[in-house]
Amino acid sequence: MEYIKKVDDALIKKLEEFHGALVPGLIIGAYMVELAYERLDAAEFVDAVVESRKCIADSVQLMTKCTVGNGWLKVYDWGIFAITLYDKRRKDGIRVCLDESKIPKDTITYEWFFRKVGKHSHPEVNKELLELKKTILSYEPVTVNIVRQKSPPIQCCEVCGTPFPSDGKNICPACRADKYYTIKLL
Numbered sequence: 396m397e398y399i400k401k402v403d404d405a406l407i408k409k410l411e412e413f414h415g416a417l418v419p420g421l422i423i424g425a426y427m428v429e430l431a432y433e434r435l436d437a438a439e440f441v442d443a444v445v446e447s448r449k450c451i452a453d454s455v456q457l458m459t460k461c462t463v464g465n466g467w468l469k470v471y472d473w474g475i476f477a478i479t480l481y482d483k484r485r486k487d488g489i490r491v492c493l494d495e496s497k498i499p500k501d502t503i504t505y506e507w508f509f510r511k512v513g514k515h516s517h518p519e520v521n522k523e524l525l526e527l528k529k530t531i532l533s534y535e536p537v538t539v540n541i542v543r544q545k546s547p548p549i550q551c552c553e554v555c556g557t558p559f560p561s562d563g564k565n566i567c568p569a570c571r572a573d574k575y576y577t578i579k580l581l
């Protein structure tokens with residue numbers, strides 16, 4: 396398992412390939428991971444939390460190998476620039492956030508952060524972020540309260556027949572919610 400704990404040109408290139416484009420959140424996320432690893436007390440088995448499902452999540456997935464799929468990454472869809480890396484056994488870790496009070500007000504990065512400028516500013520923001528590095532981040536030691544749920548048994552939906560993890564109801568989540576698809580008649 397390859398962890399990437401430092402930001403360098405090779406990593407930036409990898410992030411760009413992984414995400415599809417180099418955007419500011421990827422760079423911020425990369426420095427967040429670097430800072431968290433520096434402050435983590437030699438944790439061997441790291442789990443991660445991201446407080447946004449956007450770009451920073453991809454930096455965390457690429458660098459830590461904690462992914463949505465392997466269950467070591469928990470994603471909160473809050474739109475907040477913050478991550479936590481923690482020791483999965485001891486549950487203690489480091490939460491890193493983007494600290495807007497540390498962003499120099501005369502930068503395009505400041506404008507971008509408060510959504511005053513659009514995507515066209517990304518190349519300029521990226522350039523600034525690669526110079527600002529970790530200076531715009533803050534961190535705090537934390538204890539994580541996340542408890543992993545045991546996998547429930549599988550049951551079949553009374554409406555559509557789809558097998559789904561039992562949650563005390565007889566109808567699957569897709570049938571309970573508005574379906575995101577309709578079946579085409581051929």
Ligand SMILES: [Zn+2]
Pocket residue numbers: 552553554555556557566567568569570
């Ligand atoms: Zn169903």
